[in-house]
Amino acid sequence: MGEKREVVCPNCHSKKVIKNGKSNGKQTYLCKTCYSRFLLNREKERYPVSLKKDVVRLYNEGHTLTELSRKFSIKVQTIHYWIKTLNRKK
Numbered sequence: 001m002g003e004k005r006e007v008v009c010p011n012c013h014s015k016k017v018i019k020n021g022k023s024n025g026k027q028t029y030l031c032k033t034c035y036s037r038f039l040l041n042r043e044k045e046r047y048p049v050s051l052k053k054d055v056v057r058l059y060n061e062g063h064t065l066t067e068l069s070r071k072f073s074i075k076v077q078t079i080h081y082w083i084k085t086l087n088r089k090k
């Protein structure tokens with residue numbers, strides 16, 4: 001698939017993010033849109049891709065974000081993010 005790892009601001013989901021040096025050996029980033037500083041969002045890695053695809057498929061079939069959030073115990077913002085990223089890659 002050659003998926004490029006994109007860094008997205010966890011605060012405003014902007015992609016205008018620059019590297020901002022390291023803290024304790026971890027890469028930190030600075031968002032040029034809302035100027036928040038953050039480490040790479042690990043939350044994304046916590047869920048398997050198959051689950052993401054399932055959730056997005058259910059959403060595309062007409063389930064609401066709130067419904068899916070409750071069903072899978074995943075934050076609405078997280079699901080929303082998956083929908084945005086997965087639906088774009090076609």
Ligand SMILES: [Zn+2]
Pocket residue numbers: 009010011012013014031032033034035036
């Ligand atoms: Zn931001």
